Amino acid sequence: MQNRPFPWQDRPSGCQDVMWRYDANPIIDRYAIPTSNSIFNSAVVPFKDGYAGVFRCDNKAVQMNIFAGFSKDGINWDINHEPIVMQAGNTTMIDSDYKYDPRVVFIEDRYWITWCNGYHGPTIGIAYTFDFKEFFQCENAFLPFNRNGVLFPKKINGKYAMLSRPSDNGHTPFGDIYISYSPDMKYWGEHRCVMKATPFEDSAWQCTKIGAGPIPILTNEGWLMIYHGVITTCNGFRYAMGAALLDENEPDKVKYRTQPYILGPAVDYEMQGDVPNVVFPCAALHDTEEDKLAVYYGAADTVVALAFGKLSEVVQFTKENSL
Numbered sequence: 001m002q003n004r005p006f007p008w009q010d011r012p013s014g015c016q017d018v019m020w021r022y023d024a025n026p027i028i029d030r031y032a033i034p035t036s037n038s039i040f041n042s043a044v045v046p047f048k049d050g051y052a053g054v055f056r057c058d059n060k061a062v063q064m065n066i067f068a069g070f071s072k073d074g075i076n077w078d079i080n081h082e083p084i085v086m087q088a089g090n091t092t093m094i095d096s097d098y099k100y101d102p103r104v105v106f107i108e109d110r111y112w113i114t115w116c117n118g119y120h121g122p123t124i125g126i127a128y129t130f131d132f133k134e135f136f137q138c139e140n141a142f143l144p145f146n147r148n149g150v151l152f153p154k155k156i157n158g159k160y161a162m163l164s165r166p167s168d169n170g171h172t173p174f175g176d177i178y179i180s181y182s183p184d185m186k187y188w189g190e191h192r193c194v195m196k197a198t199p200f201e202d203s204a205w206q207c208t209k210i211g212a213g214p215i216p217i218l219t220n221e222g223w224l225m226i227y228h229g230v231i232t233t234c235n236g237f238r239y240a241m242g243a244a245l246l247d248e249n250e251p252d253k254v255k256y257r258t259q260p261y262i263l264g265p266a267v268d269y270e271m272q273g274d275v276p277n278v279v280f281p282c283a284a285l286h287d288t289e290e291d292k293l294a295v296y297y298g299a300a301d302t303v304v305a306l307a308f309g310k311l312s313e314v315v316q317f318t319k320e321n322s323l
Contacts, residue, residue, distance in 0.1 A: 004049050006287050007074035007294045009308055018317040019241070019263045019295070019309040022075075026269050026303035028055070033067070033081050035059045038274055040298030043104040044074065044283040045111060052132045053283075054102040054113050055079055056298070064100040066115055068132045074285065074294065075306065086127060089136030090186050095119055096137075103282060105151045105215045107160070112185070114141075114149040114162070121169045124149030124162070126185065141180070141188050145169050148177075148211035152223070156251060160185050163194065163212035163225070171237070175209030177227065179252050192252040195244060197229070203259045203323060205240050208232045213241070213281035214295065221315050222248045222255055226281050226295060229261065239278040240264035241297065241307075243318045256322040262314065263307055265300070273300025286311055 011020050030038045035057070042055040050072040057067045057079070069079035086094050097118030104113050110128045113135070117125025121144030127137045141149060141162060148165040155161070159181040167175050176196040180188045200207040206229025216223040223246040230237050240261035247253040265277045280298040291310050299305045 004046060004051070005073045006290065006292055007285065007306060008292055011308075017263075018313055019307045021263075021267065022306040022308065024075075025267075025305040026299060027075050027306050028077055028079070028304035030273075030302050032077070033057060033079050035081070037062055038302045039079070040301055040304055041101045041280050041282050042296065042298070042304055043102045043113070044071075044285065044296050045104045045106060046285070047111075047132065050074075051285075052104075052111075053077065053079075054084070054104050054115075055304075056100045056102060057083070058100075064098040064118075066099045066102050066113075070132070084135050086135050086137035089127060089138040091137070091139045093139070094137040096125065099125060101147070101280075101282065103150050103215060105153050107151065107153060107155075112151055114151055116147045116149070119144065121145045122147055122167065124164055139186050141182075142166075145172075147172070147175075148213075150212040150215060152251070153215050153218070156181070157249065159183055159190075161251065162188070163216075165209070165211040172209060173232065175211060177210055177212055194246070194252050195227075195254050195257065198323065203229075205229050205231050205238070205261050205264065206242060208237065210242075213297075214284035216246065216251070217284065217286050217293075217311070218248065219245070219311070219315050221245050221319065223251055224311075224315060224318070226262075226284060228280050233277075235277070237275075237277075238265065239280050241279050241281050241295070243314055245315065245318055256318045258318050258321050259323045260321055262309075262317065263295075263297075269303055269305060270299045273302030275301035 065083040102115040124141040244257040283296040
């Protein structure tokens with residue numbers, strides 16, 4: 001492991017919450033590059049002696065695309081001013097009407113990017129890179145309509161595994177988390193339901209729809225899956241962050257799942273923006289030895305923010321506050 005700084009801030013005095021916000025949020029402003037209307041729902045991964053990221057940047061025509069960026073400390077970012085240009089990977093069919101909400105993970109010898117890809121409606125796009133300079137687009141994983149494609153960081157029982165959320169073509173008023181498997185990152189099948197939205201009376205914050213967030217983290221209790229949940233209120237959708245623990249070898253089996261959210265919209269940059277009342281996690285860094293967890297999330301579909309927690313405490317909270 002490279003000797004890179006881990007983005008971190010200790011729990012504020014008097015804070016009893018399992019997750020807490022970085023006091024200099026948002027870390028990326030909506031106008032961080034000249035063309036942007038908003039920068040949010042973005043992915044971060046360790047890279048060389050620092051970090052690389054793939055960022056959702058909607059321009060001032062509100063065209064959605066993904067941009068590469070780099071950071072030494074995971075907090076201060078230099079985002080390219082031009083979007084990622086894809087080359088042909090395992091296919092020559094690299095059509096795309098839009099790209100948004102990326103995730104990034106290193107598996108074996110390369111970095112894989114998944115995103116919501118516009119191909120006759122939203123589906124899951126896949127690409128890989130070795131250096132965050134050249135990107136190679138592969139076959140879409142699924143038919144439209146689908147969102148929130150999140151790869152596991154290693155093969156499970158010899159196969160690549162991806163979480164996703166089958167949906168519709170609009171602002172989906174429903175959605176559950178599924179898992180699918182692939183032998184080669186091209187053909188996907190063995191689709192299994194992992195987790196459904198909850199009954200309103202059991203846990204209302206996640207009763208409309210749910211979706212996987214950052215790349216799952218393997219712990220001694222199984223895969224820690226941070227996810228978003230949505231409730232439909234009289235003021236529209238409200239997005240918050242929860243956590244679940246999945247079986248290590250059979251990740252379609254949920255061991256624990258938080259009844260309360262672990263972070264919900266409560267401060268101005270989460271409650272005010274292009275889409276108010278949104279906390280949408282897309283990336284997480286962790287240091288097992290130091291027991292640190294840093295979660296990157298989109299706030300109000302406008303900016304990127306950062307929250308922290310102790311990895312062991314998040315796991316324990318999930319177990320002790322499970323549905």
